[in-house]
Amino acid sequence: MSNIIRALSSRDLLFSFICGLLLLVNRVVTWTAGPVPGIDLLLAGSYFFGGYYTAIEVVRSLRDREFNIDLLMLIAAIGAAIIGAYAEGALLLFLFSLGGALEHQAMDRARSAISSLSELAPETAHRLDNENGDVTDVPVEELVKGDRVLVKPGERFPADGYVLKGQSAVNQAPITGESIPVDKAPVDPKKLIADSEVASFPEHVIFAGSINGDGSVEMVVTGAASDSTLARVIRLINEAEKQKSPTQRFATSFEKWFVPAVLIFVTLISFAFLVLDEAFSTSFYRAMTVLVGASPCALAISTPSAILSGIARSAKLGILIKGGGPLEEMGLVKAIAFDKTGTLTEGRPRITDVISLNGSGEDNMLRIAAAAEKLSDHPIANAIVRDALARLGSEKLPEGSSAESVQGKGLKALVDGRITEIGKAGLFDNSIPESLINSDRELMEKGRTTVVVRYDGEYLGLIGLMDVSRPGSKSAIQKLRALGISRLVMLTGDNQTVADAIARETGLDEAVGDLLPEDKLDYLKKMVKEYAHVAMIGDGVNDAPALAGASVGIAMGAAGSDVALETADVALMADDINKLPTAIALSRSTRRIIKQNIFISLGMIAFLVPAALFGFATMGIAVFLHEGSTLTVVLNALRLLGWKEQV
Ligand code: ADP
Numbered sequence: 001m002s003n004i005i006r007a008l009s010s011r012d013l014l015f016s017f018i019c020g021l022l023l024l025v026n027r028v029v030t031w032t033a034g035p036v037p038g039i040d041l042l043l044a045g046s047y048f049f050g051g052y053y054t055a056i057e058v059v060r061s062l063r064d065r066e067f068n069i070d071l072l073m074l075i076a077a078i079g080a081a082i083i084g085a086y087a088e089g090a091l092l093l094f095l096f097s098l099g100g101a102l103e104h105q106a107m108d109r110a111r112s113a114i115s116s117l118s119e120l121a122p123e124t125a126h127r128l129d130n131e132n133g134d135v136t137d138v139p140v141e142e143l144v145k146g147d148r149v150l151v152k153p154g155e156r157f158p159a160d161g162y163v164l165k166g167q168s169a170v171n172q173a174p175i176t177g178e179s180i181p182v183d184k185a186p187v188d189p190k191k192l193i194a195d196s197e198v199a200s201f202p203e204h205v206i207f208a209g210s211i212n213g214d215g216s217v218e219m220v221v222t223g224a225a226s227d228s229t230l231a232r233v234i235r236l237i238n239e240a241e242k243q244k245s246p247t248q249r250f251a252t253s254f255e256k257w258f259v260p261a262v263l264i265f266v267t268l269i270s271f272a273f274l275v276l277d278e279a280f281s282t283s284f285y286r287a288m289t290v291l292v293g294a295s296p297c298a299l300a301i302s303t304p305s306a307i308l309s310g311i312a313r314s315a316k317l318g319i320l321i322k323g324g325g326p327l328e329e330m331g332l333v334k335a336i337a338f339d340k341t342g343t344l345t346e347g348r349p350r351i352t353d354v355i356s357l358n359g360s361g362e363d364n365m366l367r368i369a370a371a372a373e374k375l376s377d378h379p380i381a382n383a384i385v386r387d388a389l390a391r392l393g394s395e396k397l398p399e400g401s402s403a404e405s406v407q408g409k410g411l412k413a414l415v416d417g418r419i420t421e422i423g424k425a426g427l428f429d430n431s432i433p434e435s436l437i438n439s440d441r442e443l444m445e446k447g448r449t450t451v452v453v454r455y456d457g458e459y460l461g462l463i464g465l466m467d468v469s470r471p472g473s474k475s476a477i478q479k480l481r482a483l484g485i486s487r488l489v490m491l492t493g494d495n496q497t498v499a500d501a502i503a504r505e506t507g508l509d510e511a512v513g514d515l516l517p518e519d520k521l522d523y524l525k526k527m528v529k530e531y532a533h534v535a536m537i538g539d540g541v542n543d544a545p546a547l548a549g550a551s552v553g554i555a556m557g558a559a560g561s562d563v564a565l566e567t568a569d570v571a572l573m574a575d576d577i578n579k580l581p582t583a584i585a586l587s588r589s590t591r592r593i594i595k596q597n598i599f600i601s602l603g604m605i606a607f608l609v610p611a612a613l614f615g616f617a618t619m620g621i622a623v624f625l626h627e628g629s630t631l632t633v634v635l636n637a638l639r640l641l642g643w644k645e646q647v
């Protein structure tokens with residue numbers, strides 16, 4: 001009951017009900033008591049309430065010099081009145097306004113699935129004022145970077161940041177779609193993590209809107225609430241909703257000529273009485289019925305409703321899709337290119353081998369390498385810094401400066417004012433000593449990523465690193481195969497041996513190593529030429545150009561990275577590659593529903609126009625079936641809100 005009251009509080013639905021009620025009273029009185037003076041006033045009222053919103057819509061679109069569907073309906077209703085078919089005209093307005101109002105309600109449901117995201121962040125936060133644990137409750141808008149906030153068990157986190165004290169299992173499903181809570185622990189102050197890096201540590205990072213488990217947690221805020229990952233996602237989804245997909249653009253351009261064509265055709269057949277032996281009113285009635293049957297209301301709503309529902313559903317699964325274009329494109333994907341580091345692998349290599357060339361010593365080499373790599377944010381650089389510091393203890397590193405990354409090869413920097421180069425063998429000219437080349441080859445054969453260190457023109461040695469494949473990669477690849485995606489390729493700048501090793505472990509059929517970023521892009525272009533619909537998945541930071549070169553660029557683990565969130569076409573919020581098959585399956589379901597909807601809407605037009613022409617359908621029936629098909633396509637689209645993966 002309360003549902004009906006709430007629904008009626010929306011004015012379009014209320015007006016539609018009044019329209020229907022007046023029509024009903026008029027009919028009942030006329031049938032029982034015959035013509036009562038003044039009873040037609042009820043129909044006039046019915047016209048008013050039923051036509052009110054349609055007329056407003058028509059005036060607005062005519063001002064923009066557009067013919068829309070509402071115009072067709074208004075013409076049909078006025079036409080019915082002209083030939084004295086008041087009751088049928090009122091019925092048309094009633095069903096049309098009812099259909100429109102229900103359609104709004106349905107679309108609002110899909111939209112509220114999106115806007116409910118923004119209700120996830122709490123309105124106030126318990127800000128810690130001092131070391132004594134005094135707390136003030138403040139509105140989240142007042143939180144600034146560096147604030148410390150207490151979050152009690154079961155509460156929602158008010159801002160992005162990291163854990164300073166306390167441990168808890170945090171449910172971040174609202175942001176990343178991960179169903180299992182993630183254990184969080186305090187940042188070790190000795191670990192030297194910069195604010196910008198926190199996001200790459202899932203055990204410390206906090207996203208606004210996620211729900212605290214059993215432990216009380218003290219967190220440090222790293223950004224304003226309006227700038228949180230959640231806030232960004234909401235902004236991006238709202239943008240996405242406005243982006244038209246190819247099918248939508250097609251439907252819009254179809255309507256552009258279809259609506260005037262219908263008007264011309266209907267005008268012509270309203271003069272049928274000149275040719276056929278019938279009264280003008282008969283011809284006109286038939287024309288108005290055709291007009292109703294030919295109105296592409298259902299067509300207009302078939303794609304947007306499906307896209308809206310698809311985007312809303314995927315957002316709940318931690319998949320941010322930037323509009324109907326990427327959504328439809330993802331459903332078409334035939335081939336996928338994968339980045340290696342951080343996508344198929346953990347992206348957190350460890351140092352496994354340290355080989356010093358001559359007497360200079362391993363620690364000395366690590367010290368110099370770490371000093372330089374501190375200036376880079378490449379996964380290899382992070383690994384070298386972290387592992388070197390662990391080994392050297394709290395020893396102070398030399399001074400590094402003016403770092404310059406050589407894309408896909410390594411890094412050049414000054415350490416204590418001397419030129420320091422770190423990178424794969426290809427970074428150096430052919431001057432690497434024989435023995436170093438041999439050790440390098442040996443390490444690579446063991447599946448290691450290797451970097452050579454040269455300091456002030458002298459080769460210091462070699463560092464071997466190992467990054468393990470993600471536990472989920474293999475099953476994700478299997479699911480993608482099961483979805484019928486025939487070509488799955490890994491593209492990496494790492495050496496071919498490592499590339500092959502990871503490919504074997506994850507079950508990929510192809511791996512291409514030693515690629516520079518521009519080579520990756522070239523390779524991708526070739527794939528696009530061959531398969532037309534190619535996805536590239538990477539971390540969205542190192543691989544931005546390649547992502548942009550694919551038909552659809554997908555970033556993984558985007559919750560922690562603003563760049564990835566903004567640049568990718570599709571962002572998987574969680575660092576979970578198994579969301580990729582999910583995203584593709586959902587896109588395909590969306591495309592299937594769009595196709596069904598277009599079939600239903602065009603099918604109804606194809607049925608109703610001849611039926612009206614040859615007199616099988618009265619205007620009442622035409623209106624009823626017409627509105628029925630419109631509601632059917634919207635409800636069909638809403639099925640996506642409850643979409644579940646079938647694996
Ligand atoms: P990926 O395809 O794994 O993203 P990149 O193109 O980022 O690889 O890097 C390719 C190779 O270049 C790495 O495997 C490494 O050998 C070398 N390299 C890149 N950046 C650095 C760095 N900062 N320090 C050392 N080596 C690096």
Ligand code: MG
Binds near residue numbers: 339341542543
């Ligand atoms: Mg990379």
